[in-house]
Amino acid sequence: MQSMRLYGISAAIAALLAAPAAFAQDGDTASGKRFSVVGSATILEPDSDPLGAEVRGDVAPTLSATWHANDNIGIELWGAADKFNHRVRNQAGNLGTVDAQPIALSGQYHFGAADNTFRPFLGLGYHQTNISDESIGTGEHVSMTTPKGAIGTVGLDININPTWFARVDARYLDGDADLKVAGETVERDVGFDPWTLGFGIGARF
Template identity: 50%
Template sequence: MQSFRTPRRLLLSAMGIAIATSFATAPVFAQDAGTTAGKHFAIVGGYAHQEPTGNADINGSEADFDGSGAGTLSASYYINDNVAIEGWGAINKFDHRVTTAADGKIATVSSQPYALSAQYHFREADATVRPFVGLGYFQSNISDEDQDNIGPYADHHIGVSTPKGAIGTVGVDLNFTPNVFARADARFLKGSSDIAVDGTKAGEADMDPVVVGVGVGARF
């Protein structure tokens, strides 16, 4: 089965550039990051691109879901300077065009993921550059399934069930001041959906998207 378009090298390169830039600029801001320790809350607003990386089929035909961007928001509670619980989600919808090799575009669908994760932040709280990793659980609301009156499903309804499962996160924070920081992160969401046509199961979609984002945060 053919996979979705998977620009993994591009996504990993973007993450690498963000991390490298953070390290390169760290000395400039180090003098302002001395009193971050002991703060328990953080909020981050940002923008992310979601790209499905898995496989899908509908009535025996290989299907492809393309990627798109959306705004994101996260809120974290730091149990201590290194361990945090994060709630993260998209504040608007990622839109996906669904195509097959034989018929071209057959539908559009929107997804809006949200997740709860435990995170570990490396280095001291006062460090200017702080990498982190996380693991948790996500669900993604699926909506706006639309056939646009085109292709073989123009007179039928295509439904996609809610994907849910594990989410893994890698990222890095760059502290500008004790209260303000920038963030770059990459998230992998592992979950599958059933595809139905007029209410009858017709295939599956292992969307397994990678979500790469950047944002600005406040810590208090």
């Protein structure tokens, strides 16, 4: 299973690296826009409980910058501008908090013409999520290694004018990490598979 996941991630990265050359032959974009940036308020909700307890979601600002090979193909760098702070609970109550800060590189396909009012898009890429400031009241320091893996994106841009647009997007981050207690690994390949929901405003230039 792990080898299949690594193969899939490697294939996605190869596709991202090949995209600029493959689509350069299409020439200039019809819209004349090569770059876009988006600022969003994003909810990140863990899909699993990597610490063996309930890990609650949080809201943080995220930013993305996309280079457009043409009006339909783009390569996006996306990440959290601040840390998501997650409270950790079990049946006994609050255990503490842990911070997460993801960053990802994805290839995207935007459907329809650049001047369409509604433009859905899909993305696939690779992410890593920095885990920090673990403050779990177990008596010994609890930590996690950096989860890494594939990220999938679905979204919708709503054009306001040729420059400005609104965006809603959802992302799923697949990745595993090792769980450590007092510096010793106690469990390997713990699932850390959060999803996000973002609402933002973007500009093309």
